[in-house]
Amino acid sequence: MSMENLRPDTLFSRDALWQSWLDVEAALAQTQAELGIIPADAAQAISEAAHLDKLDRDALARDISYTMAPILSLTRFLSKAAGPAGDYVHWGATTQNVMQTGRILLIRRADTEIRGALSGAFETLATLATDHAETFMPGRTNRQHALPITFGFKVASWIEELSRAVERLDAGANRLFALPFGGAVGAMHAFGGSGREVNQRLAARLGLRDLLVPGRTINDLFADYILQLSLLAMTIERIASEIYLLMTQEINELAEVLDKGTVGSSTMPHKVNPKFVVRVLAEAAELRGLAGSALETGRSSHEGDAATNQLLSRVLDRAVPLGWTLAEGFAHLLGRIRVLPENMAANAELSGGAMSTENLMMVLSPHTGRAAAHDLIHHALDHTDGMPIVESLSQNPTIRAHLDEGAIRSALDPAQYCGDSASIALQASELANRLSTQLR
Template sequence: MLAETQTGYFSDEKRWQSWLDVEAALARVQAEAGVIPDWAAREITAAARLEKLDVMKFRTEIRRTMAPVHALSRSLADACGDAGAWVHWGATTQNVIDAGRLLVLKELQADLKGGFALALHRMAGLAETHAETAMVGRTNRQHALPITFGFKVAGWIDEFLRVGERIEECEQRLFQLRFGGAIGAFQSLGEKGPALSARLAEELGLKSALYEGRAQVDTLIEYISCLAMLGVAVSRIGNDLYVLMQTEIGEVTEDLGHDVVGSSTMPHKVNPKLVVALTSEANLLRAKAASAYAVTPPSHEGDAVTNRELRILVEETSLLALSVTDRLAGILDAVVVETGATNRNLASSSDGTALESVMMRLAPKLGRAAAHDALHAAVTRARTTGEPLDSLILSMPEIEGAIDTAALKQLFDPRRNTGQSAAIARQFAVAGRERAGRLETASGANRNTRASAGLE
């Protein structure tokens, strides 16, 4: 479950304070440029704290005017005395709302990176611990070839690394300030407008946009899509675990303690709990991509319908992403690999899952296609007659002399047939930890930047 600090990212109080942070930064850069007096900027900055405003009066004004930024700028002006005349100079509602949202998302993004890092650390631990824990690999839900559980986890890490790269890479486009005034052409600020906007971006820890209009929605849609890809990756992890937990397989369980009850009427049941919550939320997160691409295109130079749709989607999607990473780290810490079940299931099809290796041993002498056909015939006959597969293979005229009993017995040992599973698991354990370390550094650096800018 998310901490209170995480669920509060989009509270009224957090949103309003982000707007105040923008108003204060705007006043400071305008004072630097000689647009407003220095003393006014100091007064505005000092008053731009929510606790210094009459919040009840502010709420009342919002209900009366249905214009929250207008109400906020009036409340801030009232708190500034004579400096209030310079509040919100040359800005427009959407400028402040969009800039404030970016400040909140930067903070949230740091939290998300921390969650990513924790999940990667735990996946790396599982991959390393179970690098040599043999199990059956499955394709199309059928037994295929032996692998290790660590190899399976390596596949999760591989996808998770790319998801993290996408989310980080889109930051350079997402965190661009557009502060061009009512329509984006700096009518209120004139020739000083572009330079003021660039300086404001620097003050807020954002990048400066080349075009500062209000109808650009692609960056938020891209961000939602990247977060939805987290849902895609985690849905696969959750589905893997959920299926491996079913009674007929039983290779994974959740360590929930003895007090957890599976059913109110069936005392024997121990239902999966964590994986159900994880997978359901990951599926909801995955579906947000479709909603993002269905957002109403903005009309002309700005459209409140599109803005409202995107605000709701961004808030829902980013909170879901935080929750999914939090739940993923939780279940990875609770996963128990049941080696008795992995060994039993592996042994149940050890003859069949060895046949690719047998085929490749026979191929230099028989040809790959001929070896494949001979083994297919042998396994078909074994299924029909119940004869031991190894004896059938050794007795086939076309195979006679191509492989001996000892070599065949060795190939039929599934633990000798996991290929490079262990090496790949260890490779991705290292890659996961390295990436987690970089994410932790980036997360901490963002918090330090916000603190130095007075935004914490």
């Protein structure tokens, strides 16, 4: 199975893992031939044989079930396929060297796909931020109306947080994509003084960095990467949760664009439930929850520990494909969002002008002092006697002693009090476009 044909459900499949191990064995042979450790023609024969379609998969599976040592069985079959050159297969290597390196190569492939999906997400977010830089809506703190903002400003907060998630993922990937190839315990015993050069050249051949101690207990690097995926899931979950909440019928500021014929409920004909956001939320919660298990994998013992390695494989088998699926699902969700500006504006009116009383306070403050202005308006809001807030405050005699009615009404217009929302949205759009290009 080629790297290009991998998908989340086949990333760590039997065939994908076997081929990744064969790729490592071929690269090792080629590197050792360059250094004169094994004959060049042997490396050529090993490389030509290191393709899964040249091995008997069923027989290999049976042998592994017997030996319970996958790399031992694989190298036996590879040796047979390589003919006389098979004597040089797996020269100086150990099982965990090959298995860990193979997984790293597969994770790197998934990482590329995750970045591609995030590129699409940033591209969509950039468009949303630009198109809605001035789309007026209520800002909310503690789920109550706070100050007026624009939807583009809200998107800007998503963009910047997602950019931090990408920075963390970058750092985790840079640490993980290293070669753990140092023989039985990591000190390169079997390479006759050429171990460091073997390690460096093999790392370069595979596009990895080299480690000072290329041992078998590098689980912290895998755990680190899983944690970055979990943090990415946390950010995606936050964004998707806001989207889901804004889809609530009573709020109805966002909606999903669904295909014709989509059914929301088998029993309630009127319902058209959100479809895409709920899957993203479920996958994000699952991936975020793997952080604890990832931390358990780093507690390996001495120079090698099969128990933690088996746990690590299980966590990786779930976390990395899930990160790939989640990133794709998130990008698809963003492309399905429909913004409802008229509902945003209508919801902003629910506070009756109270949402902009901070602005009135700031206009009044030069006349009374800020604290006095705050208390004056707060007290006035407690005594509106059922009148609309704008009407009540514009007629309040204490406030009118300092401001005329037109100034009060103007200060209470929420659409005119969105701060730097629009400019922040446009700057965030530029950031998102840059990141989209970098991740592509």
